[in-house]
Amino acid sequence: MATSRETHNSTKSRVVLAPLTRCRAIGELPNSAHVEYYSQRTTEGGLLISEGTLISTTAAGYPNTPGIYTDKQVEAWKKVVDAVHAKGGIFFCQLWHVGRASTQDYQPGGIAPISSTNRILSNKFRPQLPGDSYGSFSKPRALETAEVGQVVRHYRQAAANAIRAGFDGVEVHGAYGYLIDQFLKQSINDRTDIYGGSIENRCRFLLEIIRAMADEIGLDRVGLKIQPEAEFNGATDPDPLNLGLAIIERVNKLQVELGSSLSYLQLPRPWLLSSDERKLEESARMLWAWRDAYHGVFMATGGFT
Numbered sequence: 001m002a003t004s005r006e007t008h009n010s011t012k013s014r015v016v017l018a019p020l021t022r023c024r025a026i027g028e029l030p031n032s033a034h035v036e037y038y039s040q041r042t043t044e045g046g047l048l049i050s051e052g053t054l055i056s057t058t059a060a061g062y063p064n065t066p067g068i069y070t071d072k073q074v075e076a077w078k079k080v081v082d083a084v085h086a087k088g089g090i091f092f093c094q095l096w097h098v099g100r101a102s103t104q105d106y107q108p109g110g111i112a113p114i115s116s117t118n119r120i121l122s123n124k125f126r127p128q129l130p131g132d133s134y135g136s137f138s139k140p141r142a143l144e145t146a147e148v149g150q151v152v153r154h155y156r157q158a159a160a161n162a163i164r165a166g167f168d169g170v171e172v173h174g175a176y177g178y179l180i181d182q183f184l185k186q187s188i189n190d191r192t193d194i195y196g197g198s199i200e201n202r203c204r205f206l207l208e209i210i211r212a213m214a215d216e217i218g219l220d221r222v223g224l225k226i227q228p229e230a231e232f233n234g235a236t237d238p239d240p241l242n243l244g245l246a247i248i249e250r251v252n253k254l255q256v257e258l259g260s261s262l263s264y265l266q267l268p269r270p271w272l273l274s275s276d277e278r279k280l281e282e283s284a285r286m287l288w289a290w291r292d293a294y295h296g297v298f299m300a301t302g303g304f305t
Contacts, residue, residue, distance in 0.1 A: 044088030099179030177233025
């Protein structure tokens, strides 16, 4: 069985299965459909990244998404991981919390979704509700400063659970307007505490998560996905280039401090690429700037012909 420490030497393909949320996990449990789906896409030495997997009871915002915060979920994932490893694949679990991109329908006891802010997500975006209808997002509740550490601990425990399920590593989903991105992006983060305002403060939540995971499972078993440029779920920033560079600078420093590197940094290009040549050129320019700035394995995804 390959581990993330062997990934870069043993991977036989430079094409990776990206996270593709299928909404097939009834009761938040992976099942036989997951075993078939992932084993079908496994090749010897190839890397697969799982669909977004919930880190806690408050993390969901889509129907039938799997979790990895209970023992029962861990046991269910073991069958999927075993099927991938049986074919020689390497498997990372993408850890996910949607934050305000949710409704009270998904929250325990119908509470408000948590976020960096109290501001509701625009009706421009429509959430899929349990039962496959579409509704409106619920007004979120901004986490108190003292509560943020509890969410960091949820990420840490989810990472530990993923390794216990047999995954070779984890990917931190820090993109597309979900919880971590809600702290990173100026369009959402209106906090005045140590997690808001300056770029350093807005990066703090993400860095605390990475540090906690590194302490739990080793930094080389952790991948990171960010997207400073994308505008999905209302997450925009007036200076995406420098936001990305700021995140990368701090990750580079953390890698030096810990004497280890992330397994990889993944930067997807925007989902809906513009036909405007100037915008495409700007997007490519940012991607190359981020690639040049990062000290480690860099993966670019999306928009390639």
